Amino acid sequence: MGCSTKTTCPYCGVGCGVVATPMPNGRVDIKGDEDHPSNFGKLCSKGAALGETLDLEGRLLSPEINGKAASWDDALDLVAQKFKQTIADYGPDSVAFYVSGQMLTEDYYVANKLMKGFFGSANIDTNSRLCMASSVAGHRRAFGSDTVPGIYEDLELADVIVLVGSNLAWCHPVIYQRIVAAKAIRPNMKVVLVDPRRTMTADIADIHLAVAPDSDVALFNGLLSYISQQGAIDADYVARHTNGLPEALEAAQSLSFEKLVERTGLPAAELSAFYALWTGNEKVVTVYSQGVNQSLSGTDKVNAIINCHLATGRIGRPGMGPFSITGQPNAMGGREVGGLANMLASHMALEEPAHRELVQRFWNAPVIADKPGLKAVEMFDAVADGRIKAIWIMATNPVVSMPDAGAIENALKACPFVVVSDIMGKTDTVRHAHVKLPSLGWGEKDGTVTNSERRISHQKKFLPSPGNAKADWWQMAEVAKRMGFGKAFDYDSTAAIFREYTALTAFENNGKRDLDIGAYAEISDQDYSALKPFQWPAPMRKMQTTQDQRFFANGGFFTVDGKANFVAASEPSESAVKAHYPFTLNTGRIRDHWHTMTRTAKSPRLSAHIAEPFVEIHPSDALKKNIRDADLVCIKNGRSEIIVRALITDRVKQGHIFVPMHFTDQIAANARVDKLVAPATDPISGQPALKNTHVDIAKYPAKQFGFVVSAAKPKLSELSYWALAKAENGWCAEFASTDPIVDMAQLAYKMLQLPQQVQTLSYTDNALGLTRIAAFNKAALLGVVYLSRSPVAVSRNWASSQLGDDFSDLVSRWRVVAGRPASGVPDKGTIICSCMGVGINQIRDAVSAGCHTVNAVGNATCAGTNCGSCKAELKVIIDEYQIVAAE
Known part of the structure; x- marks a missing residue:
């Protein structure tokens, strides 16, 4: 067992402490940090599964220029040359950075300094524009x-x-x-x-x-x-x-x-x-x-x-x-260092001349941006119409997450020069990059993040840097050096950047600004490495107390007169398109997945809870539209359309639907929900309205439905609908076709990518429209394909779990073709508790045996006893059982 490292979770804005321990088998053991004041040892299902997301499958490990491997020198020289020439030809506002709440504060600081203080433009914005x-x-x-x-x-x-x-x-x-x-x-x-x-x-x-x-x-x-x-x-x-x-x-x-x-x-x-x-x-x-x-x-x-x-x-x-409550792990850190297009570093105001002068003097910068830059939606509009001719996108996937996502993709296709820094070699955004730069991921990079309560924590390196991947701050500093700004970007560590940033927060502050962490301005490399979580403000002049960590109980606001401003708040006007598209679409997150799933999709147990894009529809609306549970549904408006699975529920009101925002072209055939969302924004903040889009829905005319379990990644791209997920020892996927599938054997061989010489076992029932075919290599299951005229009725989690089993005997082979375990063998059903792998059938059995509280079910099944994220669902299942029993 390796040494344990205390670090910080890379998911939401809670900012949980994590203890990571590399194991001899190459895995990383993950536990909550009991000493961290944000979570006191608790982790959610995503945090608990972090160790399952650290493999190098799909990683971008070397720079690429136009799709071909390149050296760092060649890639950075090209980025520097293109940005320098574009600025010279068209001015500083012809270039832009689009950054991310996934970046560390030190990365964010360097990006903001380079753009606003050395390029002279404020065209740096962040995906935090979309959330906070x-x-x-x-x-x-x-x-x-x-x-x-x-x-x-x-x-x-x-x-x-x-x-x-x-x-x-x-x-x-x-x-x-x-x-x-x-x-x-x-x-x-x-x-x-x-x-x-x-x-x-x-x-x-x-x-x-x-x-x-x-x-x-x-x-x-x-x-x-x-x-x-x-x-x-x-x-x-x-x-x-x-x-x-x-x-x-x-x-x-x-x-x-x-x-x-x-x-x-x-x-x-x-x-x-x-x-x-x-x-x-x-x-x-x-x-x-x-x-x-x-x-x-x-x-x-x-x-x-x-x-x-x-x-x-x-x-x-x-x-x-x-x-x-912030959405991303470092949305706050980005705000602190000026990651937004209308702010300066250290919570200083871009519109305030004295603040601009102070920051420029501190940086010894040749220029300073003197007007707000383009906010996210405006920025990609400018890419589309040619005002921005070079853009560098870091640690984010706007082709999925931005509103009017199809237009974002078209803008990037037309942009003369696109640079993307990412950890993954294939994302919906990376595919449009002229230059791809491999970045370090969680566990490989080092720096700080700030959570929703202004608590700064250290996210530490505990894994070696893979391939030729480099830190984001290093990439930007190297480009800055190549553009002639070397002295201002001569950093040798994140500690050096942290010292500079914290010194800026205290520079000529004297209590005039809220953000002051000057107590850390002279921190040594050793103390930075051992940095414990702390909340700001942390000025050099006094020690912290809990009361110091709250603001405004006795006034002391940061306005000109020190008083807070009431604001006369007004409502938005009703949308004119509602009559044409009668349903209101709401988007958001689901429990076990994160943003565009480049990390969480690697974990089979996180996909075991929900593995497919879906739409929640009220039963009355489903009845009117002739949509049944598990049907496929087309959601559309004048902007685009997507195809997702129907989940009929009264969790939404009549006339309202909900679709998760996570699914990408890498994971599903057509589920990027933000393609439907208009690029309309709040006039003050520039934040898009992602929660209230008008659409219509209709049953998707699928002729055949299928489910596949495969040891190799199945080939699905020719099908009109598919959704892919990792399973233990392989993959599983839902699929459908609008045309009848005539040759099942040909489909199976192509989908499972089978060699010609392979053992197969098949079953067909023409009356019911069922066909199933399984392929074996000696005792190993290579894959099984289930096909039906209606959504396939098989035990999905059980079937997916069979990839690692022994299939020496014919009986076990027929069971996998049947898609259900033998009599007396438990079938977990849909996984409810991801941490402990507990399915809905096990929970229902416990309830029927007399476990009528969440704690009682937990004692009987272990469900909800780790992170607790599933406890609300356990209560719903218990309540539903008791209602049925009472009837």
Whole structure:
């Protein structure tokens, strides 16, 4: 066993500590870090499976120029020459960087410094624009700075937690489990979920407000009006520490209670109960995430929430405040170093001349960007129309994640020079790069990240650098040197970059700016290597206390007069395209996968829970559209169309559908859901509205359906529908065809890529339209293909698990053709608990045997006993069984 390394998880903004231990067999053992104050040893299913995602399959391990292997010198020389010449010919705004919350703070810092201080353009933006830009804009309007006031401990101290547009159970599971634990200790704690969809987070909600999409401004304006009516305004706090309440109140009171009921779609009694609960309890934390931010009115939503906390003085004190939960591991770190096109490093303002002068002087830079750069959607518009002629994309996959993703792809195809730094050799974006640069991945790179509570943690290297892969900061520094900026980018380590960045936060600060971590400006390489998690601010002049880590309890805002600003929040206008496309499409994450799945798709157990793109449809809508459970569905509008599997459920309301955002062209035939989303943005933050798209749905006219299990990666590209996933010892895939498949043997040989001399076993039932064929090499199963005129009825997890078994006898071969285990052999069914590999059939058996609580099911099956991410689903299964039993 190798030495253990304490590092930080690379997934969501919770920022969990991880202990990674390389094993003699080449695997890496992963455990939660019990000493890390973000998670105290807990990990979610994705974090727990990190060790399964570290193989080198599919990795980009050498630079490439136009698809051919190249040396680093040749690749970097070409990047430097192209960017230098483009700037010389067309000016600094003709080039751009599109970066990522997957990057470390040190990488982000170098990118921002190079673009804004040495190219002289602010054309650097980040995929964090897609998730947190409205929070940034709302914070800056209200507080004068992008400051998250509270800390995680507030969630455990609150008497009321309001979750707005946040599916914590699946998107931030460790925070969700902290709330669950706190609620178990203090059952009087109340949780309110504000979400059009009944997500798994509703399991802990005392009230679920199933609001109409984009009615959050109305909801919280109504709350502000109610606060005023009830005499609950903290007049002293408002007078001493704020401006603009009368204007905000006037906007809030413009909507009558009757109109409020109509706009939110909520019963009057539910609205009144929520308002009374919020106003009647001092310790309230309002947590908000992508359902708030990803909207045409995202910034106003944020300010409508903040207004209520400012009006009552419920901010910066234990157990109270507005709390933005970030989506990515280093969205906060990127914001801190100026990764957004409209910000400067160290939370300084690009529009402020004094800040520009200060940063330019600190960097000793030849120029400094003097106007905001192009935000993400604008940036790719400029690529499309030729204003941007060279773009460098780092650690992100915009051809999948950006709105109007098809147009993004076309823009990159037409761009004269595209550079992509990534760890993977094939992604939907990498395929359009003229120059591919191999980057280090998690476990190979070294640097810091900042989580949602402003806690900076060290993400450490514990694996050797594979092939010729290099750190992102090194790549940019080398290009800078080749462009003549060598002295300013002569870094020999991430520690050196960290020292410079922290020194900038303290430079001529003296308490004038929120971000000050000057205490670390002279940290040694050795101390940097041993850096323990800490929260900012951490100025050199004083030691930290817990109270120091909260902001604004006694004012001290970072505006000109030191007072917070109320903002008169307004609602978005209704979309004109709704009548043509009657369904409202919502997009988001699922429990066990991450972004565009370049990492999580490598883990068979993460795909065992959900392996296929799907759409949630209300039963009434499914009936009207003649769609049955597991049918394929075409979702379309005037922009594009996708094909996904139907999941009929009342978790969504009539007229609403939900599709996950993770699936790419590498994993599915046609499931990039953001192709459907318009490139419309919040006018203040520039954040796209990814949660409210108008579409229509129809049953996809598949003539035949199939499922395949294969030891080799199956060949699927000629089929009209397919979705691929890793299985233990191989692969599995769903597929379908709009044309009848006449020659099953030919299909199987091509799909499984079989040699001509191979043993096969087949079964056909023409009456039922079933055909099955399995191929064997001696005792090994090479693959099995199941075909049917309707969605295939086989035990998928059981069939996938057979690839490593012995098939010496004919009986076992017939079982795999049948697609089910022998009588008496347990069939787990669909996996519910990914960590412990527990399926729905095992859980149902435990419930029928008398286990009627989540803990009892856990004791009987081990489900939910590791990360706890599946506990909400366990409760749903238990409740459903008890309802059926009662009938």
